[in-house]
Structures are given as structure tokens and as C-alpha cells.
Amino acid sequence: MQFRLMLQRLFHEKLAFVSMIYLLLLVFLSLFASWIxxxxxxxxxLSKVMLPPDGTNWFGTDELGRDVFSRVLMGAQAAxxxxxxxxxxxxxxxxxxxxxxxxxxxxxxxxxMRIVDAILSFPAILLALGITGALGVSLxxxxxxxxxxxxxxxARLARGQTLQVRREPYVxxxxxxxAGPLWIMMKHILPxxxxxxxxxxxxxxxxxxxxxxxxxxxxxxxxxxxxSWGGMLQQAYSMIFVNPLMMLFPGIAILISVLAGNFFGDGxxxxxxxxxxxx
Amino acid sequence: MYVIPMLIVTTLIVFSLILIIPGDxxxxxxxxxxxxxxLALLRSQLGLDQPILIQYWNWLTNAVQGDLGRSLFTGEIxxxxxxxxxxxxxxxxxxxxxxxxxxxxxxxxxxxxxxxSWMDYxxxxxxxxxxxxxxxxxxxxxxxxFSVNLGWLPATGFISISESPTGFLQSIILxxxxxxxxxxxxxxxxxxxxxxxVLESDYIRTAYSKGLLLWPVIWKHALRNSLLPVxxxxxxxxxxxxxxxVVIETVFAIPGMGQLAVNxxxxxxxxxxxxxxxxMVVLVLVINFVTDVLYSVLDxxxxxx
Numbered sequence: 001m002q003f004r005l006m007l008q009r010l011f012h013e014k015l016a017f018v019s020m021i022y023l024l025l026l027v028f029l030s031l032f033a034s035w036i037x038x039x040x041x042x043x044x045x046l047s048k049v050m051l052p053p054d055g056t057n058w059f060g061t062d063e064l065g066r067d068v069f070s071r072v073l074m075g076a077q078a079a080x081x082x083x084x085x086x087x088x089x090x091x092x093x094x095x096x097x098x099x100x101x102x103x104x105x106x107x108x109x110x111x112x113m114r115i116v117d118a119i120l121s122f123p124a125i126l127l128a129l130g131i132t133g134a135l136g137v138s139l140x141x142x143x144x145x146x147x148x149x150x151x152x153x154x155a156r157l158a159r160g161q162t163l164q165v166r167r168e169p170y171v172x173x174x175x176x177x178x179a180g181p182l183w184i185m186m187k188h189i190l191p192x193x194x195x196x197x198x199x200x201x202x203x204x205x206x207x208x209x210x211x212x213x214x215x216x217x218x219x220x221x222x223x224x225x226x227x228s229w230g231g232m233l234q235q236a237y238s239m240i241f242v243n244p245l246m247m248l249f250p251g252i253a254i255l256i257s258v259l260a261g262n263f264f265g266d267g268x269x270x271x272x273x274x275x276x277x278x279x
Numbered sequence: 280m281y282v283i284p285m286l287i288v289t290t291l292i293v294f295s296l297i298l299i300i301p302g303d304x305x306x307x308x309x310x311x312x313x314x315x316x317x318l319a320l321l322r323s324q325l326g327l328d329q330p331i332l333i334q335y336w337n338w339l340t341n342a343v344q345g346d347l348g349r350s351l352f353t354g355e356i357x358x359x360x361x362x363x364x365x366x367x368x369x370x371x372x373x374x375x376x377x378x379x380x381x382x383x384x385x386x387x388x389x390x391x392x393x394x395x396s397w398m399d400y401x402x403x404x405x406x407x408x409x410x411x412x413x414x415x416x417x418x419x420x421x422x423x424x425f426s427v428n429l430g431w432l433p434a435t436g437f438i439s440i441s442e443s444p445t446g447f448l449q450s451i452i453l454x455x456x457x458x459x460x461x462x463x464x465x466x467x468x469x470x471x472x473x474x475x476x477v478l479e480s481d482y483i484r485t486a487y488s489k490g491l492l493l494w495p496v497i498w499k500h501a502l503r504n505s506l507l508p509v510x511x512x513x514x515x516x517x518x519x520x521x522x523x524x525v526v527i528e529t530v531f532a533i534p535g536m537g538q539l540a541v542n543x544x545x546x547x548x549x550x551x552x553x554x555x556x557x558x559m560v561v562l563v564l565v566i567n568f569v570t571d572v573l574y575s576v577l578d579x580x581x582x583x584x
Binding site: 114115117118119121122123124125126127129130131132133134135136137206210213214217218219220230233236237240241244247251254255258259262 | 284285288289292293296297299300301307407408410411412413414415416419420422423427434518519521522523525526529530540541543544545547549552555556559560563564567
């Protein structure tokens, strides 16, 4: 049972394991936060604006009297959505294209890699911004844009891995026994290049949370009434001289989530490849 | 030449940004109240009434001659607007690269001279934190600390180095820390691991055994061989930082290309956006080229193709 072995190794990576628990909690929140939150995250109460943290409002209230704790919990939704969509697009588009390119080689591979290089030479946030701007400003379009800018990395990774395994004896054997290219790519190459791709997905997940927060901060991601940590920081920024405390909790939420994604990725890398030195 | 196909594909991507606007771009840009004449005018102005490849060709040949069109919003000539802001962004990015490099090197060296000391832990902590902290949040924290509470540095604004060198320094410190934090962390991690690797090698042991002290060994022997991968990282950081200026210039109200990009999206000013993206990506390509050349100069084993 390779999977169980991997899980055991992951358990030994304490930090990665804690991160995994945290990420699972975040996924749970993204699904059920609206039932858990103590207050309606969009309910305004102008009689209690910008309160410091206390027993009722654990993280205080914002400039419209909304409960910051409830809003931070709700913000998990936008973050998890962004993270998932942003890795799903490259997994579905980038990985197959990378495998095909690496397996076929030749002119297809040449053209394909030039395109990948070209997209990679764009500053990522700028391209995401440009795509969001063209598609129209919304969280959904921001997530698509982030997914698109991640796609070339996955394609390049999948291609590189495919180049390594396509001359392996088991691939040759499958070829001789008459398997078609599609079968070989699906049944023999994909399963054997999956580990580095999953590790990359974990790092991209946390990067997506970061980029989504940046776009929402600029007003080009989640739109009200959807709550997002980046959007909360945009408000906090406009209140920075009045109530600097408002920026504290959404920022910490982003930081911890990104760290968790990175630690989990590090842990996975070690779990997949015990020979790897820890960084 | 590798650069030419890259330029063709990248310009094609920049150009096609206008193609992914859902529906009629002219209608999307002008809004529902636009008259039919205005729509027709904009379509011919943008060349939307022609086949796509012709549109691309016209746009490209104009762009090569420095004509990126006019702003839909202010009527300003795009190339003028972009180039007048290029200097600002350039000063910011160079300052940030310097910050990343100096801090990255300091932390990495501090980390390897005494493994598992507090300096080592601090460096690893900074290296981990720097890649995860949202740069605009760091900016807000620093503004609260240094501008609001201590009153040492201005919260927003930019003064060019040619105007007043001291004013420049004051206005650039916070933005370059925020823009450079990620880079500093990257360089710390990269240099730390390559230094650790090099310090294990035979020639370092030889250097020690002939009586050299720690510092000369690090400066003269280890660093020289560890810095090569850092050059590549720094080259990549350049593009990364150019992109991140959209956030940092917005937070600190710096009138550079990043701010121009954000404004042109908010105003749906497409020629302007294309102009900014095009100039930035060409800059990145130039820097990549320079990095490659530099690499082959520094390491004679690598031949520049």
C-alpha cells in the first residue's frame, strides 16, 4: 500500500501534518462557515463600529459594525475556491498537454515549449490582472485568470517528467505489446509522474490564495457581498489612519494559510521521496 | 535567435487580451449608452472591423514604431504615458533588487557560519516568512509602524532620485522592503542551501587545512561558487517584482507603470493596458537575455548560444 506508507511518512513530518489539519479545517469552513459564524458577516450595526476585540466580537468590528471574526471565517470560502480552481485548471489542461508534448517530442514539443516559455515570461500578477480586466471583474474570473497563469508551469513539469520516464523499460514493454500512445500516456506515464505534480499543486494552492488576496485587495477579485480576506484588507487600508487594528486578522489568516500550503508541500515532497533532504 | 519567436508569441498574447473581452469589445468599453456612431468609430479606431491576423499585424507594426495608440479615457498617447512612468518603476525595482540581494546575502551567510545558532534560526524564519507574507499586508504593517506611530517615513508618495536624493531614499525605503521581501527570502533560501553544499566540498576543506580562517574561506572560495544560481534567481525576481508593482505602487501611491496598469483596468482603457503589459514583458525578455549572457561570462563552462 503505497498510499498508506506515504501517509505514515507524512505523519512523521510534524509541521506538514499540522498544516494538513489546518487546511482541512479551512475546507470545512469554506463549506459550512455560514452555519458556524456567530454573526451574519454582512450585517451592519452602526451602534458598534470599530470596536476592539472583546468577549462578543472576538476580533472586534469593522467600520460598518460588522463582526470581523465572522468575516474572517467566511473569507475562507473565497480563499479555498481560488486555491482549488487555480490548481484544477492547470491539472486538467496543463498536465495533459505537457505529457503529450513530452511523449510526442519533435516539432509539436518545440512549438509547445516556446508558447509555455512565452507565457512564463509575463509577470504573473500582471497577466492575471490583464485577463481579469478583459473577462470582467469578478472572483470567478480572477480564479480562472490565476488558473491560466499557473498552467504553463504544470505543463513544463509534466513534460520534463514525461521525458524522464518515456524511455523506461515498462513503457517500452507496453509499446511492444501493442499499446497505443493514449493508453501508454494514461496508464503508464501519468501514474509515474504524479508525485511531483501533486507537490507542485500544493505550492500553487498557497500561491493562488496569495494572488487571489492581491487581486481582491486591488478590487479585482471577490466583490461585495462575498467576503474575502483581500477585500477586507482593502477596507482596512482605507481605515489605516483611523483603526489600524482592522488589518490584523485578515492578514494573519492569509499568512497562515499560505504557510500551511507551503509546509504541506514540503512535507509531501519528503513523503514521496524520503531520500530528499529537507530544505 | 531565441528572442524573436519569444517576442512574436508574447506580443500575440498581449494583443489577444482584447479578443477575450466577452461580446463586442467596443460595447464593453464604451458602455450601454454608446451611440452607434461612437461604436463604429471605436471599432475602426481599434481596427476591430478587420480580420484578426490583420489586426495583429497592424498593431504589431505600429508598436514596433513606438505607436501604441491613444488612451480611450484621456486621449493621452500610450507610449508617452508608459515611458514617463517607466523611470519611476525602474528606480523602485532596482532599489528592491538591491534590498533583496543585500539582505538575502546577509541572512544566508549568517545562517551558514554557525548552524543551529539563533542567527541560523532567524534566517530560516525570515526565509520562510518572506515567501508567504502578502506584500500589501507587510506594506500596511510598515506604514502603521513607521509612518503612523513613529512618523519617520512618509506613508505614500514618491520623489525621484534626480529631484532630491534624500527625499528619494525616504520615499523608497518602505516600498522597496515590501517589494523586495519575497526576493530577500528567495535569495536567503537559495544561497543558504548552495553555500551549505559548497562548504562540504574538498577544496573548502583544503582551504581550511592550509590555515585560512572562516571569513576568507567564505568570501574568496565559497561565495564565488555559490553565487551563480543566485544570479538566475535575481533575473527571475526582476519579472516577479515588475508584476508586484501593481500592488505596491497602489498601496504607496507611486505613479509608476503598476499603478497605470491598475487604473487602466478600472477604466477599461485597453490600449493603455496593452501598452503597459507589452513594455513590461519586453523588459523581462531583455533582463532574461542579460542574465543568460552574464551567466556565461561568470561561468566559463557555460557557453552562450
